[in-house]
Amino acid sequence: MRHALAALWVICLREALRFLGQRARMLAALVRPLVWLFVFAAGFRAALGLSITPPYQTYISYETYIVPGLCGMILLFNGMQSSLSLVMDREMGTMRLLLTAPLPRWWLLSCKLIAGALISVLQAYAFLAICALYGITFAPLGYVTILPALFLTALMVGALGIALSSTIKQLENFAGVMNFVIFPMFFLSTALYPLWKMAEASALLEWICRLNPFSYGVESIRFALYLTPNPLAWGVCVGASIAFMALALWGYDPAKRMIGRKF
Amino acid sequence: MTGLNVENITHDWGAKRALDGVSFSVAPGQFCALLGPNGAGKSTLFGLLTRLFTPRTGRIEMAGHDVSRDPLRALSKTGVVFQQPTLDLDLSVWRNMLYFAGLHGITGRVARSAASEALNRLGMEERARERVRDLNGGHRRRLEIARALMHRPEVLLLDEPTVGLDAQTRSDLVAHVHGLARDTGLAVLWATHLTDEIWSGDQLVVLHQGRVLEQGEVPVTGVALTEHFLRLTESEGA
Known part of the structure; x- marks a missing residue:
């Protein structure tokens, strides 16, 4: 147990040191959602009317609506970026060091996942702090209850990223997968528009949003921010995290020949 | 015997046989040179020894622990320097x-x-x-x-650790690792394709096209070993 925790600690520390050393990544992680908030949301405020739907009990501005979605965006991008670092680690050789440590592979990959998720959550809080300075605030307790929702969503997208990274041979291929995963996941979710708005546009789009696990991540964050339980969103996030992690473990199984070639 | 024990390892990459019935052992305190040209299967063997992937047949024992059955104990007794830097x-x-x-x-x-x-x-x-x-x-x-x-660790695995180093640094490293085996009882497996890294008294395993061509104490050193190695691999390749 002590050994497993020591490994978790050094993996988290390494991830944090790497993140702090990459100022551009830090900046990009914050600028991206802020651009959406200040430019996109400001422009759409007039065009989009929002009705009162749970967890909201009163009319809210569009900027307020998209904050949970933008938190989700931070988690999604960072989750994928952590996985990108796995592909890079494999190309740079450092992955071998990790996988030859005398610990179960599932735990080593879980450590990577947890480390990436913690970094994501910190970024989401930094974004919420800037939102507060901009005037978009929530109930103080909401900032506490959002923590498990942020962490769970970060785990879910991070596990998906690790699963994807196991199928990718080169860094270049990963960029393509990111375009086919991040953007559809983000746009076809409840991050930017509520489901009823999607339904107005197209029933098919609404169903895709309903089937997208990222929607449930965003909704778990949204509901947690307003201190409202959402068992369905939590259930889907837990289920999807387990399924993605199982895929990742299968992808990194040493008995699988495909993965062997990449090392 | 503890140290490193490799028994009848076979591994394929698709239709290509990378290792074919490879067996050898390295006793504690021994420096064993795994000599083979590029593509001989050295890196595949290292991947199997370190459990980056597992063999279909055969058995690997590291300091008395089976790498497939008890990988964590086996890995905890193993030190590895991969060919590709892992820093x-x-x-x-x-x-x-x-x-x-x-x-x-x-x-x-x-x-x-x-x-x-x-x-x-x-x-x-x-x-x-x-x-x-x-x-x-x-x-x-x-x-x-x-x-x-x-x-x-009780076993030290080094996969072409001197690639890209100048002659002096290479020679210092070779001497240092020989000293480690001698003084600390470490079982050392040193993969290389450079015969000048092998000393008299070392163990030698010649790997070519996935098969062990020769093993035992180094018969000759220096230029004579290069010629011996070339003769072995050429006659096998012909």
Whole structure:
């Protein structure tokens, strides 16, 4: 147990040191959602009317609506970026060091996942702090209850990223997968528009949003921010995290020949 | 016998047979040179020895532990220096050492003292605060060896560790690892395609096209060994 925790600690520390050393990544992680908030949301405020739907009990501005979605965006991008670092680690050789440590592979990959998720959550809080300075605030307790929702969503997208990274041979291929995963996941979710708005546009789009696990991540964050339980969103996030992690473990199984070639 | 035991390992990459019935052993205190040309299957063998992937048939025993059945114990007794560097270039020498220590469950004061001792043994202590990116190739390799020895393994595996190093650094490293085997009882498997890294009294395993062509004590050294090796591989390739 002590050994497993020591490994978790050094993996988290390494991830944090790497993140702090990459100022551009830090900046990009914050600028991206802020651009959406200040430019996109400001422009759409007039065009989009929002009705009162749970967890909201009163009319809210569009900027307020998209904050949970933008938190989700931070988690999604960072989750994928952590996985990108796995592909890079494999190309740079450092992955071998990790996988030859005398610990179960599932735990080593879980450590990577947890480390990436913690970094994501910190970024989401930094974004919420800037939102507060901009005037978009929530109930103080909401900032506490959002923590498990942020962490769970970060785990879910991070596990998906690790699963994807196991199928990718080169860094270049990963960029393509990111375009086919991040953007559809983000746009076809409840991050930017509520489901009823999607339904107005197209029933098919609404169903895709309903089937997208990222929607449930965003909704778990949204509901947690307003201190409202959402068992369905939590259930889907837990289920999807387990399924993605199982895929990742299968992808990194040493008995699988495909993965062997990449090392 | 403890040390390293490889029994009848066969491994395929798709239709291509990478290793075919490979068997050999390295006793504690022995320096065993795994000699083979590029593409002989050395790196595949290292992948199997370190359980990056598992063989379809055969058995690998590391310090008395079966790598397939008891991988964690086997890996905890193994130090590895891969052909491709596995250092985090953006972290300091010291941080790289502590990262490895943590992965092996060594923490706190024990980790710091093990890191310091290992760096000192390889003459790297004064570079502890430097970023790995700023080190030259020779120092990076020494750091990797220091790191691989930090958890006091019983078996040390090195896959062409001198690639890209100048003659003096190469010679120093070869001498150092020979000394480690002799003085500490470490079982060393040193993969190479350079015959001048092999000394008289070493064990030799010649690997060619995935098969062991010859094994035993080095029959000759220097140029004579090169000629011997070429004759072996040419006659097999013909």
